Amino acid sequence: MRTKKTKEKGVHDYYIYPYLVLAYLVFLMGILLDTPFPFWLHLVMQFILVLVLAIYVYFMSYTDKDLQKRAKINKTNFNKDVWNVVVEYLKIIVYPALLIFTLIPLNHMARWAYVDITARNADGVYEVVTANVNVATLGLFALLLVFVITMMSDTFAYITGKLLKGPKLCPKISPNKTVSGFCGALFGGVVGAMVVVWTTTGDVALRQFLTNQIGYLSAVMWFAALVGLLGAAITHAGDIYASWLKRKNNVKDFGKWLPGHGGVMDRLDGLIMNAMFIFIVMMFVVFVV
Numbered sequence: 001m002r003t004k005k006t007k008e009k010g011v012h013d014y015y016i017y018p019y020l021v022l023a024y025l026v027f028l029m030g031i032l033l034d035t036p037f038p039f040w041l042h043l044v045m046q047f048i049l050v051l052v053l054a055i056y057v058y059f060m061s062y063t064d065k066d067l068q069k070r071a072k073i074n075k076t077n078f079n080k081d082v083w084n085v086v087v088e089y090l091k092i093i094v095y096p097a098l099l100i101f102t103l104i105p106l107n108h109m110a111r112w113a114y115v116d117i118t119a120r121n122a123d124g125v126y127e128v129v130t131a132n133v134n135v136a137t138l139g140l141f142a143l144l145l146v147f148v149i150t151m152m153s154d155t156f157a158y159i160t161g162k163l164l165k166g167p168k169l170c171p172k173i174s175p176n177k178t179v180s181g182f183c184g185a186l187f188g189g190v191v192g193a194m195v196v197v198w199t200t201t202g203d204v205a206l207r208q209f210l211t212n213q214i215g216y217l218s219a220v221m222w223f224a225a226l227v228g229l230l231g232a233a234i235t236h237a238g239d240i241y242a243s244w245l246k247r248k249n250n251v252k253d254f255g256k257w258l259p260g261h262g263g264v265m266d267r268l269d270g271l272i273m274n275a276m277f278i279f280i281v282m283m284f285v286v287f288v289v
Contacts, residue, residue: 022049022053046101050090050093050094053093054086054089054090057085057086057089058082058083058085058086061081061082061085061086062082064085067081067082067085095272096268096272098272098275098276099268099271099272099275101279102146102275102276102278102279103143103146103275105279106139106142106143106146106275106278106279106282107139107142107143108139109138109139109142109282109286110134110135110136110137110138110139111134112286112287113134113135113138113209113286114132114133114134114135115132115133115135115205115208115209115212116128116130116131116132116133116208117129117130117131117133117204117205117208118208133205133208134205135205135206135209136205137200137203137205137206138206138209138282138286140200141196141200141206142278142279142282144196144199144200145193145196145227145231145278145281146271146274146275146278147271148192148193148195148196149189149192149193149196149227149228149231149232149235149274149278150231150235150270150271150274151192152188152189152191152192152195152232153185153186153188153189153192153231153232153235153236153270154185154188154235154239154270155188156184156185156187156188156189156191157177157181157182157184157185157188157236158181158184159184160180160181160183160184160185160187161176161177161178161180161181161184163180164178164180164181164184165178165180166178166179166180167179169181169182169240170240173240173243173244174239174240174243174244177236177239177240177243182236185232185233185235185236186229186232186233187232188232189228189229189230189231189232189233189235190225190228190229190232191228192228192232193224193225193227193228193231194221194224194225194228196224197210197220197221197224201217201220210285213285213286213289214285214289227278227281230277231274231277231278234270234273234274234276234277235270235271235273235274236270237273238269238270238271238272238273238274239269239270241269241273242269242270
């Protein structure tokens with residue numbers, strides 16, 4: 001996040017970029033491996049990566065002459081200032097990187113999903129027609145849940161908020177958000193999730209997988225409605241969290257890109273939170289249920 005307040009604390013862009021590049025390379029390695037990349041190994045590698053880069057930032061900050069001068073002028077504890085830089089750095093990199101952490105595994109979720117295709121025979125008994133079929137469209141299904149729920153909740157929140165107005169949801173943090181807009185967001189999220197199910201379950205393998213994991217198709221629709229409702233609420237919470245961050249740092253926009261929209265990050269705040277939620281849901285569906 002490019003704000004004056006964070007730069008005054010010694011946080012620089014060139015501390016952040018190496019982490020994002022290396023984090024993506026870790027994911028790329030998992031994608032290119034012939035065998036599935038164990039999820040626990042991914043978490044361990046990301047933890048090690050964050051730890052190594054935190055150490056890197058510590059030593060970079062320890063040799064930062066500007067930071068040393070500010071510590072002398074303000075008569076503060078230099079070591080504490082250095083650790084504050086590390087903390088600010090970790091807070092900044094984790095937030096935007098969460099989108100990479102979730103979307104790439106979601107896109108390749110199908111590598112863990114296999115199902116037996118069943119059908120009724122002449123006697124009305126279900127039997128296996130094709131065994132061990134890969135659910136190739138599962139990644140697309142998960143990504144559509146992320147983007148469609150986010151898009152529909154934002155769209156319906158804007159429309160209902162403009163038309164109905166009403167009391168403010170959190171005026172001190174985001175004065176433009178209303179209770180009616182939040183209700184519209186919930187409705188939009190439910191509609192978006194159900195549309196995704198309607199349009200993707202034409203794929204036999206995906207439909208068989210979802211019904212095996214969740215229940216009959218009607219249960220899948222109820223499950224999608226619940227996911228859409230919670231996803232929309234979390235998307236809205238992500239928007240509010242981003243507004244709180246900007247107010248805390250006394251800035252109007254996250255960056256200079258996309259002027260008038262608050263920067264790129266302002267377009268991704270709700271998407272990041274919803275992607276995390278859908279990632280947890282899909283992990284539950286694939287590995288737990």
